[in-house]
Amino acid sequence: MTDAVTEIAITGETSYTVTIGRGVVDRVPEALGDRVAKVLIVHTPTVGKFANDLREQLQERYTQVLLAEVPDAESAKRVEVAAFCWQILGQSDFTRTDAVIGLGGGAVTDLAGFVAATWLRGVRLVQIPTTVLGMVDASVGGKTGINTSEGKNLVGSFYAPAAVICDLDLLQTLPRNEILAGFAEVAKCGFIAEPEILDILERDVDRATDPTTPEFQRVVELAVGVKARVVSEDFREGGLREILNYGHTLGHAIEHAERYQWRHGVAISIGMMYAAELGRLAGALSDEAVDRHRRILTSLTLPLAYPAGRWPGLLATMQRDKKARAGMLRFIVLDEIGKPRVLAGVDESMLQFAYQEIAS
Numbered sequence: 001m002t003d004a005v006t007e008i009a010i011t012g013e014t015s016y017t018v019t020i021g022r023g024v025v026d027r028v029p030e031a032l033g034d035r036v037a038k039v040l041i042v043h044t045p046t047v048g049k050f051a052n053d054l055r056e057q058l059q060e061r062y063t064q065v066l067l068a069e070v071p072d073a074e075s076a077k078r079v080e081v082a083a084f085c086w087q088i089l090g091q092s093d094f095t096r097t098d099a100v101i102g103l104g105g106g107a108v109t110d111l112a113g114f115v116a117a118t119w120l121r122g123v124r125l126v127q128i129p130t131t132v133l134g135m136v137d138a139s140v141g142g143k144t145g146i147n148t149s150e151g152k153n154l155v156g157s158f159y160a161p162a163a164v165i166c167d168l169d170l171l172q173t174l175p176r177n178e179i180l181a182g183f184a185e186v187a188k189c190g191f192i193a194e195p196e197i198l199d200i201l202e203r204d205v206d207r208a209t210d211p212t213t214p215e216f217q218r219v220v221e222l223a224v225g226v227k228a229r230v231v232s233e234d235f236r237e238g239g240l241r242e243i244l245n246y247g248h249t250l251g252h253a254i255e256h257a258e259r260y261q262w263r264h265g266v267a268i269s270i271g272m273m274y275a276a277e278l279g280r281l282a283g284a285l286s287d288e289a290v291d292r293h294r295r296i297l298t299s300l301t302l303p304l305a306y307p308a309g310r311w312p313g314l315l316a317t318m319q320r321d322k323k324a325r326a327g328m329l330r331f332i333v334l335d336e337i338g339k340p341r342v343l344a345g346v347d348e349s350m351l352q353f354a355y356q357e358i359a360s
């Protein structure tokens with residue numbers, strides 16, 4: 001186990017590198033390249049200190065380095081906030097060879113990505129995620145977007161960054177509950193493709209979730225590696241990328257039921273437990289593998305159950321989900337750990353039966 005700097009390549013329709021390490025925020029100029037003159041750093045107040053430090057670091061090299069402080073979390077992902085960023089870019093005469101940096105959690109990298117994709121039909125983008133979820137999921141893969149009053153992520157584009165820089169030192173200030181919620185996606189990568197993640201979590205969950213340890217760096221690298229392999233093969237979500245939705249069909253319905261007040265990973269944890277039960281009922285996943293889900297998610301203090309009476313509402317939401325194709329519900333299930341597949345057109349009684357297994 002190492003804490004040297006690791007670079008993971010995204011290839012295929014787009015290519016760029018995800019750099020993971022400590023102090024790697026120093027590599028931003030390299031990521032921006034030589035042609036950039038002006039830089040806009042989009043960030044939330046929670047990472048204001050990092051944004052100021054970065055601005056100072058970049059000021060010597062670039063003609064102009066501006067900060068756009070945007071509202072926290074989901075409040076950043078609004079068209080008014082994108083317009084605020086476009087206004088700064090317009091007033092400062094940003095051209096096609098200038099750049100946008102997204103510095104923050106997944107909400108900020110989604111917004112900054114959308115702003116970069118749309119300004120002059122696309123300017124250079126460097127993502128610097130500062131949450132676990134941002135590092136292993138939101139900033140990798142080129143999905144950008146904002147919300148509308150009708151729903152989450154309804155407006156956006158596939159727009160690849162020039163680089164993603166995951167500086168683990170930036171996680172020092174991240175609250176513990178955010179770290180653990182982010183680990184739902186890390187564990188997901190373990191379940192669908194990378195059992196070594198599960199081994200590390202089982203060996204010592206405290207070390208694995210402590211951003212200062214080599215174990216933490218290793219699981220982040222492994223999880224980014226899973227996402228990198230999948231999006232390299234399927235940038236536009238035509239097929240393979242669907243496996244990343246493990247636990248997300250029910251998880252999204254729970255997020256909706258909780259009016260998006262729950263952390264994403266908390267809902268996904270219940271969704272994965274459900275998918276595991278469904279995988280067992282569908283015939284292939286062993287009892288031991290289901291128990292492994294239960295043990296690992298519990299060790300991350302993530303929930304596994306949801307009230308019994310909520311099933312009809314959840315089912316109705318899942319049926320409306322944009323990912324349901326031709327009216328058919330689709331779930332990702334495992335035949336064994338590391339072997340995901342699509343389960344479609346399942347009988348409603350089997351879906352309900354699986355829910356009874358996780359109902360509280």
Ligand SMILES: NC(=O)c1ccc[n+]([C@@H]2O[C@H](COP(=O)([O-])OP(=O)(O)OC[C@H]3O[C@@H](n4cnc5c(N)ncnc54)[C@H](O)[C@@H]3O)[C@@H](O)[C@H]2O)c1
Binds near residue numbers: 110142152153
């Ligand atoms: N584009 C994609 O492929 C993709 C994938 C998954 C999720 N997402 C999006 O990501 C968003 C969720 O991301 P998230 O979980 O990172 O939430 P978030 O961006 O809302 O950040 C969570 C909280 O942590 C704070 N924070 C961030 N970094 C911090 C730091 N270093 N120290 C202290 N506080 C810090 C934020 O200000 C916020 O309050 C959602 O909008 C979701 O739709 C996008």
